[in-house]
Amino acid sequence: MSDAVLAVDIGGTKTAVALVDRAGRVIDSARAATPALEGPGAVIDTVRRLALALIERADATPAVRGVGVATAGVVDAESGVIVSSTDTMADWAGTQVTSRVRVALSDVLPPGGLVHVQNDADAHAAGEHRYGAAVGASSVLVVAVGTGVGAGIIVDGRILRGARHVAGEIAHVPTPGAQHLLCPCGRAGHLEAIGSGVGLHRHYLAIGGDPAARDARAVVGRADAGDDVAQRAITESAAAVGRALAAAVTLIDPERVVVTGGVVDIGARWWNPMVDSFRSELIDVLQEVPVVPGALGGHAPLLGAAASAWERAEVSAA
């Protein structure tokens, strides 16, 4: 019988569950569409169904040491309650995720079983810190730039949650260059309005890009084909991210910065202007702060959920 934790990643579109060993190896995983509009009961049922399927098909029944959950929304990681959430998940705000998962998985967890719930951006940072590009750093800023923008901050080896559970929400940092674009929060000029994949596409359209290009991927295709407006949109979107990172680094002074997510996969035509902008804003003493790509890709939140569950399992065993 091997020890494992169940890692759960609940996103607006899909839910993934994995059995993860102490070394961060995924023993097995399963995923399904998140029934986001059907309410919390249906979401928790999906988690239970995936988890039980994994345990049933394991060669030797694993001893489940705990459950780590990463979820969309602002999360009180102490109580495991969703503080706020967007409309993409119906009635998710207010959900007692810790207690509901504990009940749903009571037949595989020891009595009073360990369940830890956190925001997916924080889980992303925890994953890179324990298993990926931030191993060994006592402080790190981990930023995921994809459909949206999220960040997790680790200081003295611990995730900074904030007084209102919002620490790391870099998406809504006012960012020069974004004033002409509306953020999903309803305010103009925030980082996510220009720096996310959606923002990059909107910026392309705002500076005269071809409306036939339907998304960020299409804009990248145009840039590859020599479209100057597309390249300018990518450069300016990346530079905005670099500026916001410089602001965050100036406040936190982390040992290292990890930048990851689907937009980073654009490659050098995004990464280079992002780093150039970042360096140009930083004071001399911060010039040496390393900026590195993430090592775990899309698995990072799942592995971070596992990492947080393992950390608590080890504390409770000590």
Ligand SMILES: [Zn+2]
């Ligand atoms: Zn905003």
